[in-house]
Amino acid sequence: MIILAIESSCDETAAAILKDGEILSNIVVSQIDIFKTYGGVIPEVAARSHLEAILPVIDKAFTDAEITWNDIDAIAVTHTPGLLGSLLIGTLTARTLAILHDKPLYAVHHLKSHIYSNWIKEPSSTASSQSQKDETFPTFPLLSLVISGGHTQIIYMKEHNSFEIIGTTLDDAIGECFDKVAKILGLPYPGGPSVAKAAEKGDPDRYKFPHPRIEGLNFSFSGLKTAVLRTVQKECGVGIDFPSHDLKNLLNEKQIADFSASFQKTAVDILLEKVAQAKTEHPDAKSIVFAGGVSANSALRNAAKKKFASSSNDNMPNNTVALFFPSHMFSGDNAAMVAMAAYYEIKSGIPPTDPYSLDISPRSAIA
Numbered sequence: 001m002i003i004l005a006i007e008s009s010c011d012e013t014a015a016a017i018l019k020d021g022e023i024l025s026n027i028v029v030s031q032i033d034i035f036k037t038y039g040g041v042i043p044e045v046a047a048r049s050h051l052e053a054i055l056p057v058i059d060k061a062f063t064d065a066e067i068t069w070n071d072i073d074a075i076a077v078t079h080t081p082g083l084l085g086s087l088l089i090g091t092l093t094a095r096t097l098a099i100l101h102d103k104p105l106y107a108v109h110h111l112k113s114h115i116y117s118n119w120i121k122e123p124s125s126t127a128s129s130q131s132q133k134d135e136t137f138p139t140f141p142l143l144s145l146v147i148s149g150g151h152t153q154i155i156y157m158k159e160h161n162s163f164e165i166i167g168t169t170l171d172d173a174i175g176e177c178f179d180k181v182a183k184i185l186g187l188p189y190p191g192g193p194s195v196a197k198a199a200e201k202g203d204p205d206r207y208k209f210p211h212p213r214i215e216g217l218n219f220s221f222s223g224l225k226t227a228v229l230r231t232v233q234k235e236c237g238v239g240i241d242f243p244s245h246d247l248k249n250l251l252n253e254k255q256i257a258d259f260s261a262s263f264q265k266t267a268v269d270i271l272l273e274k275v276a277q278a279k280t281e282h283p284d285a286k287s288i289v290f291a292g293g294v295s296a297n298s299a300l301r302n303a304a305k306k307k308f309a310s311s312s313n314d315n316m317p318n319n320t321v322a323l324f325f326p327s328h329m330f331s332g333d334n335a336a337m338v339a340m341a342a343y344y345e346i347k348s349g350i351p352p353t354d355p356y357s358l359d360i361s362p363r364s365a366i367a
């Protein structure tokens with residue numbers, strides 16, 4: 001089964017070709033350099049960049065995979081959620097190609113793709129994560145922590161293509177929170193990796209931020225972002241009406257590193273506490289699967305391994321659980337994960353979509 005997949009939901013134009021879940025080619029053209037200047041994504045600019053990049057990106061995917069259209073069994077594309085203009089470019093391209101080449105078209109939910117990044121088989125020469133080296137994959141039932149630029153969710157999956165959202169953020173997403181804190185500290189876009197890098201030299205215990213008291217498995221991150229802002233203002237000796245974009249000029253390198261490390265520690269603790277709670281409430285879960293851009297975070301990976309590794313851990317009695325993280329190259333947006341999600345849709349007997357009527361949706365829950 002050879003699948004061509006296309007991803008264009010935000011600011012990466014990507015195409016990948018996978019054969020039975022194994023990568024033949026994987027092309028990602030990021031718009032990060034364009035949006036560094038603005039400090040964030042501008043939807044119209046993103047859509048125009050997709051328009052320019054999408055055909056060369058698909059062309060390169062075929063060249064790298066050394067196959068032709070005759071070899072393709074199906075096309076997959078992200079149709080929700082994401083930026084409207086960006087989604088339109090990817091879906092219209094995929095619809096046109098499906099009609100032109102008479103191939104079945106699979107419309108894939110972006111968060112499903114992030115979760116399925118944990119099933120991607122890399123060519124053995126590039127395999128990096130433990131799961132891929134051992135050729136072991138998550139087993140069901142599982143809990144997935146989806147942590148990305150637009151989402152923070154805990155999803156229970158009893159089997160492939162079965163998604164129950166058991167926790168979600170009530171306000172900001174965790175990636176968005178990293179990005180906003182980076183802006184306060186004057187760190188470059190994209191904020192997550194910048195905060196993580198600055199945190200490496202910082203003291204995670206210098207500043208204390210409160211954990212939100214949210215019932216159940218839901219999250220809230222807007223309070224944490226405000227707590228960072230207020231603490232920075234206090235540290236700089238200015239009032240709460242002082243413009244947040246000018247604070248960076250008052251901070252030294254050590255303060256920036258300590259704020260980054262302290263914020264990151266709090267964010268990681270909040271995420272993992274909820275995952276632990278989810279595991280307690282769903283003791284049958286055999287795997288915990290991390291997904292989305294923030295899952296690249298090393299502090300999170302290390303803390304998760306420490307928290308869930310030992311079956312003798314007092315907080316996790318009688319529970320052994322296997323942890324899965326996507327390989328770093330698949331934690332952010334890419335098309336290989338879209339192909340992977342489509343592969344398991346096809347295996348589950350989910351029918352293809354109609355290329356003449358496929359619509360997009362900027363927001364929709366995983367289903």
Ligand SMILES: Nc1ncnc2c1ncn2[C@@H]1O[C@H](COP(=O)(O)OP(=O)(O)OP(=O)(O)O)[C@@H](O)[C@H]1O
Binds near residue numbers: 174
């Ligand atoms: N090492 C890291 N530590 C923390 N955050 C990170 C790291 N690397 C990337 N991020 C964050 O991940 C987010 C991007 O992830 P992703 O590409 O999955 O999000 P998105 O596609 O924009 O949103 P969504 O998937 O919800 O539609 C950004 O907020 C970025 O700052």
Ligand SMILES: [Mg+2]
Binds near residue numbers: 148293332333
């Ligand atoms: Mg994403």
